[in-house]
Every structure is written in C-alpha cells, then in structure tokens.
Amino acid sequence: MNVRRQHISGIALTAVTALGLGTLSACSGASAAGNTDKFDVVASFYPMAFLAEQIGGDHVNVSSLTEPGQEPHDLEISAKQTAQLQESDAVLYLKNLQPSVDDAVAQSEVKTKIDAASLTTLEKHGNEVGGHAAEHDDHANEELAGLDPHIWLDPVRYAQVAEGVGKAFEKADPDHAADYKKNTTALVKKLDGLNTQFENGLKNTRTKVFITTHAAFGYLAERYGLTEEAINGLDPESEPSANRVKDLEKMAEADGVTTVFYETLVSDKTAKTIASDANLKTDVLDPIEGITAKSKGEDYFQVMESNLKALQSALGAK
Numbered sequence: 001m002n003v004r005r006q007h008i009s010g011i012a013l014t015a016v017t018a019l020g021l022g023t024l025s026a027c028s029g030a031s032a033a034g035n036t037d038k039f040d041v042v043a044s045f046y047p048m049a050f051l052a053e054q055i056g057g058d059h060v061n062v063s064s065l066t067e068p069g070q071e072p073h074d075l076e077i078s079a080k081q082t083a084q085l086q087e088s089d090a091v092l093y094l095k096n097l098q099p100s101v102d103d104a105v106a107q108s109e110v111k112t113k114i115d116a117a118s119l120t121t122l123e124k125h126g127n128e129v130g131g132h133a134a135e136h137d138d139h140a141n142e143e144l145a146g147l148d149p150h151i152w153l154d155p156v157r158y159a160q161v162a163e164g165v166g167k168a169f170e171k172a173d174p175d176h177a178a179d180y181k182k183n184t185t186a187l188v189k190k191l192d193g194l195n196t197q198f199e200n201g202l203k204n205t206r207t208k209v210f211i212t213t214h215a216a217f218g219y220l221a222e223r224y225g226l227t228e229e230a231i232n233g234l235d236p237e238s239e240p241s242a243n244r245v246k247d248l249e250k251m252a253e254a255d256g257v258t259t260v261f262y263e264t265l266v267s268d269k270t271a272k273t274i275a276s277d278a279n280l281k282t283d284v285l286d287p288i289e290g291i292t293a294k295s296k297g298e299d300y301f302q303v304m305e306s307n308l309k310a311l312q313s314a315l316g317a318k
Contacts, residue, residue: 035087036061039173042085044093044101045072046290047152048116050300052092054187055166059176063088065101069292071265076100085110090172092116092165097149112172119164120157122147125218153287154219155198155304159191194304198224201308206316209255211248211280213262213271216287226315231260231270249278259314261285264294283310 038061043049045066052062065081066072075098082104085091090112093101105113125148151157166184170177202224210221215230229251231244251257259281262271268282275282286295288303296306311317 039090039169039176040088042088042091042110044091044098045075047158047288047300048092048094051116051158051162051165051187055162055169055180055183057179057183059173059179060169066098066290068290069265070290072098072289077104082108090114090168094149094151096147112168114165114168116151116161116165117147117149120151120160122149122151123218123222124148125215148215148218150216150287151219152300153217153304154223155191155195156223157219159188159195162187162191190301194301195223197305198308201312201317202226202315204318205312206318207256207258208315209251209257210285210311210314211252211257211260211274212285213260213268214266214287216263217285226311229257231274245274245277248274252278252280256316257314258316259283259310261310261314263287264292265289281314283314285310 039056039059040061041052041056041063043052043062043064045064046068049062049064052060056062063084065077066075077100085104085108088110091105091108091110092114093105094116095102096117124146151161162184166180166187169180173180198220208225209227209229210217211229211231213231215228217228220226221228229248231248257280260271260275260278261283262268262285264284264286271282274280284296285307286303288295288300288307291298291303295303297303
C-alpha cells in the first residue's frame with residue numbers, strides 16, 4: 001500500500017490512551033503519551049517502540065508517533081504530537097530517519113532523549129551493499145551519501161541499541177532499574193539467538209545475491225556475507241533508472257538470482273515489472289518499519305524469522 005505523505009490525525013492520537021505490553025508489538029499504534037503513573041516513553045516508530053516495551057515491561061507506557069501501515073520515512077508529526085512529547089518522561093528515536101521527529105525532539109524539553117543511532121555504529125550504503133559490492137557503488141543520489149539508518153535489521157546492532165536503551169531507562173527511572181536490567185539481558189540473549197539462526201541458516205547457499213526494491217538490508221547483508229542489490233536507494237519510493245533496471249536483469253542472470261523482493265508498506269509494481277521482464281519470482285522481505293495485517297508475524301522476532309525463510313528459499317540454502 002502506498003502511504004506517501006500520510007499524516008497522523010489528532011483523532012487517532014486520542015482514540016487510545018494506553019497500550020498494554022504485547023498490544024504494541026502486535027499493532028504498534030499511535031497512543032496518547034504522558035501524565036500516566038508509569039514511565040512514559042514516546043517512540044518514533046515500531047522498532048523503537050518494540051525495544052521500549054520489551055525492556056520497560058509493566059513499568060512503561062509506550063506510545064508510537066508512527067501509525068501501523070504508515071511509511072515512517074515520510075512521517076510529518078502533528079502539533080498535538082509535539083505537545084505530547086513535552087509530557088513524556090523519555091523519547092526513543094533514530095536520528096536522521098524521520099526529519100520531523102528530529103526537529104520535534106530537538107525543540108522539546110523531554111528530560112531523557114535516547115537516540116538509537118548513537119548506541120551503535122552506522123555506515124554509508126548505496127544501492128549495492130554487502131560482500132564485495134559496497135565500494136563499487138557510484139550512484140549520485142544525494143540521499144545515498146547519508147548514513148544508512150536501518151540498523152534494527154542487523155540483530156547484533158539491534159542488541160547494542162537495546163543495551164544502551166536499557167542503561168538509559170535504568171538511569172531515568174532508577175526505582176525499576178533492576179527490572180530494566182533483567183529485561184534487557186533477556187532481550188539481548190534472544191537477539192543473540194536470532195543472529196545465530198541467520199548465521200547458520202545462510203551459511204551454505206547457492207547464491208549470495210538478492211534483489212530488493214528498498215535498500216534497507218545493507219547491514220543484514222554485510223553481517224551474513226550476502227550482497228543486496230536494491231532497485232531503489234534508501235528512499236523506498238524513488239524510481240530506478242532504465243539503466244539500473246537493465247543492470248539488475250543482467251546481474252540476476254549472471255548471479256543466479258531467482259527472486260525480486262518487495263516490502264509491505266510501499267507499492268510492489270516496480271518489483272513485479274522487473275521480475276516479469278527477467279522471468280523471476282517475487283516475494284516479501286519485510287524491513288519491519290511497522291506491523292500490519294500484511295506482516296508475516298506479530299512482532300519483530302516473528303517477522304525476522306519469516307525474512308530468514310524467504311532469504312533461504314531465494315538463495316537456495318542447503
């Protein structure tokens with residue numbers, strides 16, 4: 001579904017006043033934040049909200065600025081949301097992914113501001129990422145010159161962020177520090193297990209190259225020795241050039257690519273056109289920017305496991 005420039009309405013914000021643990025992981029909806037008897041955390045979008053609820057447990061009230069089904073790169077937050085930031089105890093966001101959030105956080109007086117990008121390492125990625133490919137990218141798109149924000153798709157980096165978030169929660173809400181520490185340890189252990197699943201599941205494959213519509217999987221590709229060839233750049237809705245399409249078709253034949261991956265939150269038209277022209281299959285590789293009815297799973301871990309199965313099938317895992 002194309003949700004370009006969809007704005008969050010004030011009605012949606014006031015419709016829900018609190019989300020219980022587990023509810024957010026299922027729908028990651030926008031909810032009212034602040035002035036509860038819990039540690040109130042505003043998260044910028046689903047991967048941040050998921051960390052907050054997993055680490056915070058029963059002690060936190062988590063609200064998301066990005067609605068389910070909304071493309072987070074295009075979020076324009078409302079004046080009401082900006083006001084709600086002021087009432088929260090903490091904000092958890094990923095700098096440079098959502099400019100309107102960055103601006104609102106910078107102007108807010110929230111005592112605890114947690115930038116996930118500062119808790120791990122970021123790299124520059126272009127259309128071609130991982131394995132041998134990153135140094136060969138010569139695309140001039142201005143957006144590709146920036147740092148790739150999609151760190152949550154690498155379980156190792158996501159675990160590093162989780163550890164930093166846990167420490168920030170402990171400092172900001174010391175009365176519940178022991179629980180935050182325990183929850184963080186459990187989450188990191190689970191992410192370590194997911195990393196092992198990917199390592200083992202992608203160790204022996206017929207090909208190491210996969211094609212996606214959106215250059216969201218650069219960190220994942222590098223982590224597991226794969227090469228991501230993206231039709232578009234870091235912007236999921238940019239249009240590829242005719243030369244880029246021709247190059248992808250040649251590469252698919254040379255590298256034994258079977259599948260063109262698309263994602264749930266943007267149109268699959270380009271992926272299906274390229275796949276049809278090159279006689280390839282299509283499948284979903286979910287960047288997990290939001291959980292919707294179309295998601296193959298109800299939370300981060302379930303969707304990542306679905307992504308692993310999709311990659312194993314497309315790459316010919318042995």
